[in-house]
Amino acid sequence: MRRSSVIAGIGGYTPDQVITNADLCRRFDTTQEWIVSRTGISTRHRVAPGQSTSDLAVAAAQAALESAVDLGGPAVDLVILATTTPDRPCPATAPLVAARLGLDTIPAFDLSAVCSGFVYALSVADGMIAAGTARRVLVIGADAFTTILNPGDRATATVFGDGAGAMVLRAGEAGEPGALLGFDLGADGNQADLITVAAGGSARPDPREADEADRWFAMRGQAVYRHAVLRMTETARAAMAVAGWQPNEVDRLVAHQANARILTTVGAELEIPPDRVYSNITNVGNTVAASVPLALADAAAAGVLRRGDRVLVSAFGGGTTWGAAAFTWPELAVAARTKGDLP
Structure with a gap:
């Protein structure tokens, strides 16, 4: 097994x-x-x-x-x-x-x-x-x-x-609370310029020779919005299918905190009620790779996630890349998000 x-x-x-x-x-x-x-x-x-x-x-x-x-x-x-x-x-x-x-x-x-x-x-x-x-x-x-x-x-x-x-x-074991039950991943390199830092890599190694804008992160906002909604919805459905879940069986959708409109739209597209869509974006913004685990940690600390809950996570990012995972939630002793002096 x-x-x-x-x-x-x-x-x-x-x-x-x-x-x-x-x-x-x-x-x-x-x-x-x-x-x-x-x-x-x-x-x-x-x-x-x-x-x-x-x-x-x-x-x-x-x-x-x-x-x-x-x-x-x-x-x-x-x-x-x-x-x-x-x-x-x-x-x-x-x-x-x-x-x-x-x-x-x-x-x-x-x-x-x-x-x-x-x-x-x-x-x-x-x-x-x-x-x-x-x-x-x-x-x-x-x-x-x-x-x-x-x-x-x-x-x-x-x-x-x-x-x-x-x-x-x-x-x-798969039957335990907290078990990871299904994944879906994807990527489309044809959309690499949607979300990018153009200079500083091996293709353009000296950022001093690039235009000022190419030295910094940039994204094409409206196009990113469309692709994010489409891919986050598709990949979430695929992960649910692997886990054998229907949308009404999902207790919490904890998606990448890109912006509030994307979260609302993805939840609606998946037919997951708004009260089951968790968000902490108001207080932390888009924290990129930290977004999903930070949201999970905040939700757990707040008591929003409970033992046995069926949790669906979905994300979209540069590359372009996307992915989703389905799992149940375990019993965990979780402290509130830490701040203060670094170790």
């Missing part, structure tokens, strides 16, 4: 610095009404000078490890970090995170799928547990995305924030 992955811990972290809509109104020619009506966001968090993605990842991972139960051995034997903002272009950030967590010389690697990164990483972890390559996996989504935003771009400054979320998986 195929081994199943079971959720054993969850945790989230956001940096102390809060950027309010009032702050942004002072920077840009905009209003509170304009920001909220288009994004649903009131506040977002930003890393302080000297903070990086590894700092966020370590804090969220510690929270997840502290909440983990029934591991039956050493903490974890593999770390996967989903991020688009590694500490350096080389090497990967995950080994540094593992070292700072005191996890010795276990394997650790980064995975890049932008806002779909955590769902991709969760699927990889599930496959490695099924294959017997690992028994306990720490999966982290973390991004210091404000570090790659154009300081003069109102459209991106109002949407994105920094944060991290982490989940601990262990080998278990």
Whole structure:
């Protein structure tokens, strides 16, 4: 019988610095009404000078490890970090995170799928547990995305924030609360320019030779909206089919917190009642790879997720990439999202 992955811990972290809509109104020619009506966001968090993605990842991972139960051995034997903002272009950030967590010389690697990164990483972890390559996996989504935003771009400054979320998986059985039951993943490289940082990679290695706009993150908002709704809906339906669920059997939809309108539309397309669609975007904004695990951590801490709940997650990101997962929720002792001094 195929081994199943079971959720054993969850945790989230956001940096102390809060950027309010009032702050942004002072920077840009905009209003509170304009920001909220288009994004649903009131506040977002930003890393302080000297903070990086590894700092966020370590804090969220510690929270997840502290909440983990029934591991039956050493903490974890593999770390996967989903991020688009590694500490350096080389090497990967995950080994540094593992070292700072005191996890010795276990394997650790980064995975890049932008806002779909955590769902991709969760699927990889599930496959490695099924294959017997690992028994306990720490999966982290973390991004210091404000570090790659154009300081003069109102459209991106109002949407994105920094944060991290982490989940601990262990080998278990499909019938257990917390078992991962179905995945769907996809990608379309023909849409690579919808969400991009054009310069700084091997194709255009010297950003100083690029136009100013190409040195920063950019997205084509209206096109991204259309593709996000379509792909997040399609992939969620596919994951439900793998799990054998109907929409009326889903207790919670916890989708990528892209913007409030996308969340509302995806829920309606899936015929999941609005009161079952969880959102924390108002307080944290779009935290990219951290979005799904941070939302799960916040929902668990608030008592929104209960043992046995059928949970559906769905995401869309640059690449373009998309993915969804279906699982039940376990009994977990989850603290409120951590803030404050970094470890």
